[in-house]
């Protein structure tokens with residue numbers, strides 16, 4: 001049986017009234033590349049921090065390589081690229097890489113690290129002389145210098161342009177090809193699809209879905225229906241193939257009609273819910289059907305969930 005690199009059970013974190021992470025169960029096996037996808041404030045960073053042993057859970061347990069993630073033995077096998085990590089500005093790229101390497105029991109040679117992070121040409125540059133994208137690559141270099149078996153990347157491409165993103169994910173793929181386990185967070189569905197073989201969607205602190213990008217697309221792909229109707233939320237949510245219901249602001253079509261409102265439905269297909277609405281005698285007007293992009297479907301699904 002494959003052993004788990006990460007095993008979280010009932011992982012929960014509160015900040016006062018805010019339930020940032022709500023009973024998350026997550027198992028990640030050796031060699032998996034997993035994307036944690038979710039909107040702002042979904043709980044991605046807090047989850048990663050608990051998996052890293054940087055933040056203690058309010059409830060639940062985390063085991064990484066079968067042990068507490070805050071222990072030295074586990075930390076020596078883990079690399080992390082977190083948001084907003086500052087490197088000492090007076091040091092050169094090579095000096096920082098060597099400095100961080102000194103804390104690790106095993107290390108990759110400096111030349112290999114710089115090559116993997118495409119920083120060979122910037123060895124003697126100081127941090128202040130690096131562009132935003134180059135600084136991000138330096139963070140990646142520092143995350144991998146200890147030759148980690150498990151790598152965490154928290155929104156690693158947030159400040160990169162399209163070309164730099166592609167290059168970055170190629171570097172991650174090369175590192176993953178060494179048999180490493182990688183867990184990264186992102187807002188970007190297309191990026192999760194490109195770089196991960198498994199996508200965990202987290203929303204409002206909970207795992208919303210967990211599967212391959214292909215399964216995720218199957219779950220999200222479909223039609224967006226906008227219409228004016230008198231059916232209430234419970235009726236709409238129970239229509240065949242409907243996955244999400246969102247109320248839209250009132251407009252001229254709804255103003256003078258009691259009970260009528262404009263809604264947006266996310267559905268596997270357009271016909272079955274419409275047929276059911278007509279059959280039940282509900283008002284259906286101003287209908288617009290569009291093919292949902294993955295991005296739209298994701299935003300719609302997670303916002304509908306949040307509104308519940």
Ligand SMILES: Nc1ncnc2c1ncn2[C@@H]1O[C@H](COP(=O)(O)OP(=O)(O)OP(=O)(O)O)[C@@H](O)[C@H]1O
Nearest residue numbers: 015018019020038039040041042043044045046047
């Ligand atoms: N130190 C803190 N004190 C109070 N609330 C916090 C703290 N850290 C996070 N939160 C709250 O917990 C929730 C989850 O935040 P978290 O940063 O984990 O989300 P995220 O998915 O990483 O978001 P983003 O994509 O915006 O980085 C948010 O409501 C946030 O405001």
